[in-house]
Amino acid sequence: MLSFSILGALQIRTATGFAEISGDLQRNLIQTLLVSEGRPISGESLVEEMWGDSVPDKQANALQAHISRLRRKLKSLEPDLAVSRVTIHPSGYRLTIHEGEFDAAEFTKSVRQAEAAGAADAAGTAELLGRALALWRGPVFGDFPGGTICQLACARYEEYRMRAMELRFEAELRLGHHAAMLAELHEAHSNHPLRERFCEQLMVALYRSGRQADALNVYRAMRRHLSDELGIDPSPALRHVEHAILAHDPALTGGARTLLQPA
Structure with a gap:
């Protein structure tokens, strides 16, 4: 059994360690097949993805040569497998990926599960998404x-x-873990300064930690940033959090849930 990872640099793990995919064209080919997540992709799309504007002469032959090379490589990693993972269909080429073998597919499945669960199981959501986010080793494809x-x-x-990240922070705040989440929320807000949900969550965590002035300063900085970068005002949801802080709304301390509803 193989496992494929793209949440970071491409990795293929075998029973004995990691396998190397040599050559940019081969890496591009398998990455494109992987992100298709089991759906066939046309030869024309693969050619464009691999060569861009530098399409080789006899492009069909060139693509087929790379497909054959990839098949041989994968076969060498699974010598007991009777059927090649790379198959051809009327609509194109397909890479067979089984459940649990592809980190990006497992990650998105976990996010969908968390969204479906809603606010009912904060502890379960926090644990599920903590494990899912731990799959990330860096930018997709490195x-x-x-x-x-x-x-x-x-x-x-x-x-x-x-x-x-938003759903996990929401769950952690529901569990009363605002102090433990402050550093991660500061980092998320700093790295994604236009994402208002991180700002809302950071403001709530600061307020619950007894830092009302800091929470309001975060809002004012966000308002200036939105105005300077996009020429817009904060969203109603973000303004609502500011008003709740100014009014010492009991919902902010967890007694009510109206400010912590998932977006």
Whole structure:
């Protein structure tokens, strides 16, 4: 059994260690097949992804040569496997990935599970998403983002990561872990200064930690940043948190849940 990881530099783990995929074209090929998550992808799309504007002569032959090379590589890693993982279909080429073998698929599944659970099980959500976020070793594909398909996949998985962070912070705040989350919330807000949900959560955590002035300063800085960068005002949700802090709304201390509803 193999496992494929792209939440960081591409890794293929075998029973005896990690396998090396040599050559940019081979890496681009397998990364594109991986982010298709078991769906066939056309030969034309693969050619464009691998070569961009520098399409080789006899592109079909060139692609087939790389497909054959990848098949041989994967076969060498699973010599007992009767059928190749890379198969051809009327709509293109497909890489067979079984459940539990692909870190990005497992990660997005966990985020969807957390979204479906809602606010009912804060402890379970915090644990689930803590494990899921631990799968990340760095940027998707590391320093080799590939072509358009892979770059779009990078953006998709990164958005799932932001959502997972928001949901985990929400669950931790519901559990009363505001002090323990302050450092991570500061980091998330600093790294993503236009993401208002992180700002809201940081303000709530600061207020609950007895730091009302700091919470309001975070809001004022966010308001200036939104105005300078985007020419917009804070969202109603963010303004609501500011008003609640100024009014010492009991909901902020966990007695009510209206300020902690998932976005």
